[in-house]
Amino acid sequence: MSNEVQTKEKVNLDPKYIIKLTVTLFLTCVVVAGLLGLVNKVTEPNITAANKAKTEAAMQQVVADPEGSTFSDALEITEDMNAAAASAGAKVTEAYEVQSGGAPAGYALKIVASGSQGNIEMMVGVDAEGVVTGVSVVKNSETAGIGSKVMANEPTAAGVGVLSQFVGKSAADGTLAVGTNVDAISGATVSSKGVTTGVNAALAVAAVMG
Amino acid sequence: MNLKKQFMEGLLTQNPVLVQVLGMCSTMAITTSFFNGLGMGVAVLVILTLSNVIISLIRKIVPDKIRIAMFIVVIAGFVTMVDLFLQAFVPALAESLGVFIPLIVVNCIILGRAESFSYKNGVAASFFDGIFQGIGYTLVLLVMCIIREFLGAGTFGGGLLGVDGKGIQILPSQFPAGMLTLPVGGFLVLGCLIAAMQWALSKSKK
Numbered sequence: 001m002s003n004e005v006q007t008k009e010k011v012n013l014d015p016k017y018i019i020k021l022t023v024t025l026f027l028t029c030v031v032v033a034g035l036l037g038l039v040n041k042v043t044e045p046n047i048t049a050a051n052k053a054k055t056e057a058a059m060q061q062v063v064a065d066p067e068g069s070t071f072s073d074a075l076e077i078t079e080d081m082n083a084a085a086a087s088a089g090a091k092v093t094e095a096y097e098v099q100s101g102g103a104p105a106g107y108a109l110k111i112v113a114s115g116s117q118g119n120i121e122m123m124v125g126v127d128a129e130g131v132v133t134g135v136s137v138v139k140n141s142e143t144a145g146i147g148s149k150v151m152a153n154e155p156t157a158a159g160v161g162v163l164s165q166f167v168g169k170s171a172a173d174g175t176l177a178v179g180t181n182v183d184a185i186s187g188a189t190v191s192s193k194g195v196t197t198g199v200n201a202a203l204a205v206a207a208v209m210g
Numbered sequence: 211m212n213l214k215k216q217f218m219e220g221l222l223t224q225n226p227v228l229v230q231v232l233g234m235c236s237t238m239a240i241t242t243s244f245f246n247g248l249g250m251g252v253a254v255l256v257i258l259t260l261s262n263v264i265i266s267l268i269r270k271i272v273p274d275k276i277r278i279a280m281f282i283v284v285i286a287g288f289v290t291m292v293d294l295f296l297q298a299f300v301p302a303l304a305e306s307l308g309v310f311i312p313l314i315v316v317n318c319i320i321l322g323r324a325e326s327f328s329y330k331n332g333v334a335a336s337f338f339d340g341i342f343q344g345i346g347y348t349l350v351l352l353v354m355c356i357i358r359e360f361l362g363a364g365t366f367g368g369g370l371l372g373v374d375g376k377g378i379q380i381l382p383s384q385f386p387a388g389m390l391t392l393p394v395g396g397f398l399v400l401g402c403l404i405a406a407m408q409w410a411l412s413k414s415k416k
Contacts (some may be wrong), residue, residue, distance in 0.1 A: 144242060
């Protein structure tokens with residue numbers, strides 16, 4: 001850094017020098033970009049496969065019949081679905097159709113809702129009758145030891161797993177809310193509310209999808 | 211080239227975290243479980259060694275005026291490669307380190323060593339500098355992980371050992387102070403470690 005101190009030094013405007021700088025930097029970038037392209041080619045299939053396996057594993061956790069279920073490719077998210085999720089206070093990012101034994105068995109929806117430390121990404125399964133079949137958290141940044149209890153489905157005071165308690169809920173239960181028809185983990189109310197918002201959004205989206 | 215001196219510098223007298231106070235952000239953020247600390251430490255070690263070697267190789271042809279830009283391009287290239295490899299082959303680690311892998315680009319340990327060491331020294335010396343500074347960084351991360359995990363969650367080896375990789379529970383779960391796994395705990399532990407290091411160094415000088 002000692003060179004920067006002598007600011008009196010004249011800026012060298014010699015075109016040759018400037019071209020040399022530009023070309024050196026440009027060539028370095030080209031070489032690095034080329035190498036990255038190669039690495040990407042090697043790793044991309046693995047990354048895609050790993051992401052797909054993760055999504056499938058998450059979906060399997062939230063359907064009623066994990067063994068016999070198959071999942072469609074990601075469905076297109078329509079305006080209506082976005083609006084339905086937004087009205088419940090969350091976002092829907094991915095949607096898959098669930099088939100159980102060849103018959104349509106509802107949807108698996110990836111929902112993003114805000115928790116206490118950032119977004120909570122969760123997979124919510126809703127069956128053809130609009131009843132929640134399961135909730136599982138895919139990604140979160142909730143506080144370790146507090147909000148993470150909600151993410152890990154630890155039991156609430158009522159003795160049921162905080163994520164498991166949503167199974168069987170449907171639009172008929174009205175809007176789900178912590179304190180009325182949902183139990184929170186003590187100390188982790190904000191995280192519990194985030195998950196609840198996500199489930200409300202999933203029910204709203206599933207209702208739009210029919 | 212003085213291997214023994216470089217080794218002692220990396221581990222103790224010029225330890226990147228405790229003496230040079232570089233790379234604080236990642237040190238605070240990821241030292242919550244043993245697995246994270248180990249993964250981050252090794253990732254930084256690999257990137258630091260590779261970028262040290264390359265920068266030392268090209269140091270004669272890099273125009274002085276744009277050296278920082280060149281360093282960053284080289285470092286960013288290696289970081290992206292490591293990031294892709296982790297995502298492809300160790301997805302669990304990639305997920306738990308998350309955004310801190312791409313952020314290694316701006317980890318000042320790597321740019322700091324490029325500027326202060328590998329830009330001025332030969333390839334072999336730069337290679338060993340990367341290894342030793344990387345080990346110094348990893349060791350501090352591991353010590354912090356062990357302390358924070360033990361006092362904050364009562365476990366050892368989180369992410370690696372025990373049931374579901376939750377670590378081996380040593381303290382009964384009602385004792386630990388969860389605060390230590392939060393950022394405030396990172397500051398407390400790091401502050402104590404730096405103080406202890408300074409005390410030990412000043413004592414050994416006398």
